Amino acid sequence: DGGITQSPKYLFRKEGQNVTLSCEQNLNHDAMYWYRQDPGQGLRLIYYSQIVNDFQKGDIAEGYSVSREKKESFPLTVTSAQKNPTAFYLCASTFGQHGHGYTFGSGTRLTVV
Amino acid sequence: AQSVTQLDSQVPVFEEAPVELRCNYSSSVSVYLFWYVQYPNQGLQLLLKYLSGSTLVKGINGFEAEFNKSQTSFHLRKPSVHISDTAEYFCAVSEYNYGQNFVFGPGTRLSVLP
Numbered sequence: 001d002g003g004i005t006q007s008p009k010y011l012f013r014k015e016g017q018n019v020t021l022s023c024e025q026n027l028n029h030d031a032m033y034w035y036r037q038d039p040g041q042g043l044r045l046i047y048y049s050q051i052v053n054d055f056q057k058g059d060i061a062e063g064y065s066v067s068r069e070k071k072e073s074f075p076l077t078v079t080s081a082q083k084n085p086t087a088f089y090l091c092a093s094t095f096g097q098h099g100h101g102y103t104f105g106s107g108t109r110l111t112v113v
Numbered sequence: 114a115q116s117v118t119q120l121d122s123q124v125p126v127f128e129e130a131p132v133e134l135r136c137n138y139s140s141s142v143s144v145y146l147f148w149y150v151q152y153p154n155q156g157l158q159l160l161l162k163y164l165s166g167s168t169l170v171k172g173i174n175g176f177e178a179e180f181n182k183s184q185t186s187f188h189l190r191k192p193s194v195h196i197s198d199t200a201e202y203f204c205a206v207s208e209y210n211y212g213q214n215f216v217f218g219p220g221t222r223l224s225v226l227p
Binding site: 092101103106 | 122147149154155156157158159162203205214215217218219220
């Protein structure tokens with residue numbers, strides 16, 4: 001079945017370390033997104049990519065980086081510059097046409113220890 | 114710019130009672146509207162969407178929503194809730210002319226009590 005796979009489900013990071021969250025989709029979707037979710041704050045957009053080799057900053061891009069070398073993959077790196085990285089991270093994708101909803105992955109919970 | 118408001122951050126309701134989760138949006142152009150559900154430690158799942166046509170939209174798990182253009186609302190309803198409906202619900206809007214990017218509301222936590 002087609003879908004979005006996020007890995008790992010749980011991730012622990014020491015302060016000062018970079019860590020990369022994986023997001024892979026086999027839906028042939030054009031656009032992919034990364035959101036951060038904190039309790040009581042809904043979803044906040046980190047980065048998005050509408051085509052391969054192109055991506056745009058979202059509302060809270062500082063301390064994060066992404067790449068889009070393949071249509072299927074959109075990894076997110078949480079760098080040491082991100083001061084408060086503990087959160088639930090969600091990846092989503094959609095077709096380029098209007099009106100299609102997002103398909104979400106099951107999320108990665110990142111905890112800084 | 115578009116925005117989405119969900120007036121109720123938490124809604125407690127007894128099992129088998131009806132429920133309405135409110136969503137209002139602001140936009141200067143036509144929009145597509147969506148409701149998503151999120152169970153604990155999971156991703157978001159699409160409940161239903163309004164693209165055009167009939168203003169009453171039926172979704173999965175017995176939910177429905179009504180689009181009201183004059184009131185810029187898209188409230189979610191279910192006539193009889195179950196314990197398993199306990200979750201976070203998000204309203205989202207996408208403008209016709211803005212591409213695929215969504216704006217999500219802050220979410221409403223529905224708690225169904227026995």
